[in-house]
Amino acid sequence: MPRLTEATAAKRRMHILQAAAHCLFERGLLATSVDDVCAQAGISKGAFYSHFPSREALIHAVTDMLSAELGPVDDSSIAALADSVFERQIAPALPPANARFGIEITAASAGDLGLRERNTANLERLRMAIEAAVRSLVAAGKARPDADAEAVGWLAQAHVMGVLCRNAVWPAQDEAALRRATHLLFESLLAPV
Amino acid sequence: MPRLTEATAAKRRMHILQAAAHCLFERGLLATSVDDVCAQAGISKGAFYSHFPSREALIHAVTDMLSAELGPVDDSSIAALADSVFERQIAPALPPANARFGIEITAASAGDLGLRERNTANLERLRMAIEAAVRSLVAAGKARPDADAEAVGWLAQAHVMGVLCRNAVWPAQDEAALRRATHLLFESLLAPV
Numbered sequence: 001m002p003r004l005t006e007a008t009a010a011k012r013r014m015h016i017l018q019a020a021a022h023c024l025f026e027r028g029l030l031a032t033s034v035d036d037v038c039a040q041a042g043i044s045k046g047a048f049y050s051h052f053p054s055r056e057a058l059i060h061a062v063t064d065m066l067s068a069e070l071g072p073v074d075d076s077s078i079a080a081l082a083d084s085v086f087e088r089q090i091a092p093a094l095p096p097a098n099a100r101f102g103i104e105i106t107a108a109s110a111g112d113l114g115l116r117e118r119n120t121a122n123l124e125r126l127r128m129a130i131e132a133a134v135r136s137l138v139a140a141g142k143a144r145p146d147a148d149a150e151a152v153g154w155l156a157q158a159h160v161m162g163v164l165c166r167n168a169v170w171p172a173q174d175e176a177a178l179r180r181a182t183h184l185l186f187e188s189l190l191a192p193v
Numbered sequence: 194m195p196r197l198t199e200a201t202a203a204k205r206r207m208h209i210l211q212a213a214a215h216c217l218f219e220r221g222l223l224a225t226s227v228d229d230v231c232a233q234a235g236i237s238k239g240a241f242y243s244h245f246p247s248r249e250a251l252i253h254a255v256t257d258m259l260s261a262e263l264g265p266v267d268d269s270s271i272a273a274l275a276d277s278v279f280e281r282q283i284a285p286a287l288p289p290a291n292a293r294f295g296i297e298i299t300a301a302s303a304g305d306l307g308l309r310e311r312n313t314a315n316l317e318r319l320r321m322a323i324e325a326a327v328r329s330l331v332a333a334g335k336a337r338p339d340a341d342a343e344a345v346g347w348l349a350q351a352h353v354m355g356v357l358c359r360n361a362v363w364p365a366q367d368e369a370a371l372r373r374a375t376h377l378l379f380e381s382l383l384a385p386v
Contacts, residue, residue: 028303030223100303107300109362110221110293120362154374155352162355169302169313181347188381 013051013061016041020062025097029059029104060114063105067122075133077142082186086179089126089160094175099167106161127157134190143190152189159185206244206254209234213255218290222252222297253307256298260315268326270335275379279372282319282353287368292360299354320350327383336383345382352378 004012019041023032034055038048052058074084093099109116131153137143159182167173197205212234216225227248231241245251267277286292302309324346330336352375360366 029300096303100300103296103300103303103358106358106362107222107293107296110289110296116362123359123362148377151374151377154370155378158352158355158359158374159348160355161358162351162353165296165299165354165358166316166351169299169309169316177347181344181351184341184344184382185348185378189377193386 009051012043012047016043016048016051016058017062017065020058021066024059024062024101025095028100029108034058056112056114059112060118063115063118067118073126073129073133075136078137078186078190079183081130081133081137081190082183083179085126085130085156085160085186086182090163090178090182091175093164093167094173094178096167096171099164102164103168123157123161126160127153130156137190144192147190152186155185155189202244205236205240209236209241209244209251210255210258213251214259217252217255217294218288221293222301227251249305249307252301252305253311256308256311260311266319266322266326268329271330271379271383272376274323274326274330274383275376276372278319278323278349278353278379279375283356283371283375284368286357286360287366287371289360289364292357295357296361316350316354319353320346323349330383337385340383345379348378348382 016037020032020037023036023040027036034045034048037058038045041048052061072084073088074080093102105115105119109119131149134143134147134149134152138145138147138149163178163182209230213225213230216229216233220229227238227241230251231238234241245254265277266281267273286295298308298312302312324342327336327340327342327345331338331340331342356371356375
């Protein structure tokens with residue numbers, strides 16, 4: 001096989017990651033094999049293993065790809081903070097298959113150190129971003145002065161994970177009602193009294 | 194084999210359920226086989242199958258046993274409501290092995306209708322109990338009159354599930370900090386302004 005240029009290799013790697021995400025959302029974590037991913041991507045097993053050393057490495061890379069899509073939070077107002085947490089953390093997990101994959105990753109984290117490190121790093125980034133946004137809102141006089149930024153970070157982190165669990169077990173979530181609930185959470189915790 | 198009296202059969206069934214819960218917490222859902230449970234309970238496979246038709250039926254029965262241990266919520270005050278949600282729903286899932294089992298059950302609910310029905314029924318019971326407690330607190334003048342009982346039910350349900358996720362991936366949770374966070378959630382949503 002001729003050596004691939006770096007750009008071609010990166011493109012093929014991304015093609016495999018997207019095929020893997022498709023299989024993982026469609027069938028679930030346990031039911032997805034390297035064979036499934038190769039069939040979905042239209043490649044040979046040899047080609048697969050030239051990009052990823054193992055199924056485990058592939059799952060880690062898919063997790064990295066999905067978490068890279070989550071952006072920063074907006075600290076211009078309480079409503080903007082609530083909206084950005086909803087848009088970037090909750091809305092992407094609204095389709096039940098996506099939510100199920102998130103929960104499967106959480107469950108699998110117990111026995112896979114690489115997954116656990118990724119999972120906790122993502123969740124800690126979210127928590128710390130919210131904590132920083134709350135401190136910035138308080139400093140700007142846009143949130144109650146006694147707001148407990150650390151506790152709000154923990155509560156918002158648990159909120160995002162809890163909504164993910166809901167989405168995984170209940171199909172057809174009411175997106176508008178979920179968005180209102182996220183707003184109510186932040187307004188209750190932060191609105192000046 | 195002589196027929197067992199009903200009392201003896203119930204006692205043996207409970208012995209198997211407790212052995213199964215031990216294995217499930219110790220090894221996780223996927224790694225626990227009927228053989229493991231028989232070894233832990235000190236019984237033969239024949240004896241096992243005289244009590245449970247399948248591994249699936251056993252997992253369902255363990256789930257029923259664990260959810261029966263969750264009691265009602267206390268609606269005498271906002272703090273009492275927060276305490277009872279913490280004591281009965283969050284504290285039992287503080288040991289990481291217990292939390293991991295909860296998340297594994299949630300993940301497995303996607304592909305097991307019996308588990309999904311149990312999981313959603315438990316979570317809906319919790320949500321409705323909290324909604325009823327909030328209405329009762331409002332009626333008694335102990336919560337803000339404009340409290341959105343339905344939204345508080347959803348938020349508290351997600352909170353319980355989210356904390357479960359946290360406990361599954363982070364060892365050594367700070368119980369006092371978690372309890373304060375649960376109190377802050379209910380106080381923020383319900384305290385009269």
